[in-house]
Amino acid sequence: KAGVTQTPRYLIKTRGQQVTLSCSPISGHRSVSWYQQTPGQGLQFLFEYFSETQRNKGNFPGRFSGRQFSNSRSEMNVSTLELGDSALYLCASSITGNSGEKLFFGSGTQLSVL
Amino acid sequence: AQSVAQPEDQVNVAEGNPLTVKCTYSVSGNPYLFWYVQYPNRGLQFLLKYITGDNLVKGSYGFEAEFNKSQTSFHLKKPSALVSDSALYFCAVRDPRGDDKIIFGKGTRLHILP
Numbered sequence: 001k002a003g004v005t006q007t008p009r010y011l012i013k014t015r016g017q018q019v020t021l022s023c024s025p026i027s028g029h030r031s032v033s034w035y036q037q038t039p040g041q042g043l044q045f046l047f048e049y050f051s052e053t054q055r056n057k058g059n060f061p062g063r064f065s066g067r068q069f070s071n072s073r074s075e076m077n078v079s080t081l082e083l084g085d086s087a088l089y090l091c092a093s094s095i096t097g098n099s100g101e102k103l104f105f106g107s108g109t110q111l112s113v114l
Numbered sequence: 115a116q117s118v119a120q121p122e123d124q125v126n127v128a129e130g131n132p133l134t135v136k137c138t139y140s141v142s143g144n145p146y147l148f149w150y151v152q153y154p155n156r157g158l159q160f161l162l163k164y165i166t167g168d169n170l171v172k173g174s175y176g177f178e179a180e181f182n183k184s185q186t187s188f189h190l191k192k193p194s195a196l197v198s199d200s201a202l203y204f205c206a207v208r209d210p211r212g213d214d215k216i217i218f219g220k221g222t223r224l225h226i227l228p
Contacts, residue, residue: 033216041220042219042220042221043204043206043218043220043221044218045216045217056214058215090157090158092157099210099214100146100163100165100210102148102160103216105158105159107155108157
C-alpha cells in the first residue's frame with residue numbers, strides 16, 4: 001500500500017506570491033492534517049480535514065487555508081507569502097482522525113520564500 | 115491551554131547505554147500521548163502511544179515510555195541504544211475532551227555515539 005504522498009518535494013517562491021501544496025493520503029484514510037516544521041518552532045498544527053470538512057484549526061493567520069476533496073486528497077494554500085513562511089510542510093493521514101489514532105506522515109514539501 | 119515540553123534540545127548517549135528522552139505535558143483532562151521519530155530527509159514515523167491502561171507502553175524498535183500522571187511526564191526510553199537510533203524525536207499530546215488539537219514538542223535530537 002502506498003504511503004502518504006506530498007507534491008512538490010521542493011518549492012521556491014518570492015514574497016507576495018501564493019503557493020499550493022498537495023497531499024494524497026493512504027488509500028482508505030479519510031482524515032488529513034497539515035503541519036509546519038521549522039527549526040525554531042518545531043512542529044505546529046495547521047488544520048485537519050475529515051470527509052471534506054475542516055474539523056480543527058491551529059493558530060495560523062487566514063493566509064493559510066486548505067481543503068479536502070471527495071477522494072480524500074487535500075491541498076493547502078498560502079497566500080501573500082512572507083519570509084517567515086519558509087518551512088517544511090508535512091501532511092499526515094489517518095483512517096478516521098480519531099484522537100487516539102496514529103498518524104502516517106508524508107516526506108513533506110520544503111518551501112523557501114525569497 | 116494544553117502544552118508539551120521537551121526540555122533537552124539534544125541528548126548524547128554512547129552506543130549500548132540506556133537512553134531517555136524527556137517529555138512533560140500540561141492538559142486539563144486525561145491526555146493522549148504520543149512519540150514520533152524523524153530520520154534525516156524523511157517524514158515522521160509513529161513510535162508508540164498512551165491512551166489508557168498500563169502506564170508502561172512498548173513501541174517500535176525496542177522503545178518504551180512510561181506515563182506518570184503525578185509528574186505529568188511521558189519519557190521515552192530504550193535499554194540499549196543503537197547508532198541507528200540517532201534521529202529527531204517528537205512528543206505530542208491531545209486532549210480528546212478539550213479542543214482535541216494535537217500539540218507537538220519542539221523535538222529532541224538524539225545522537226548515539228559509536
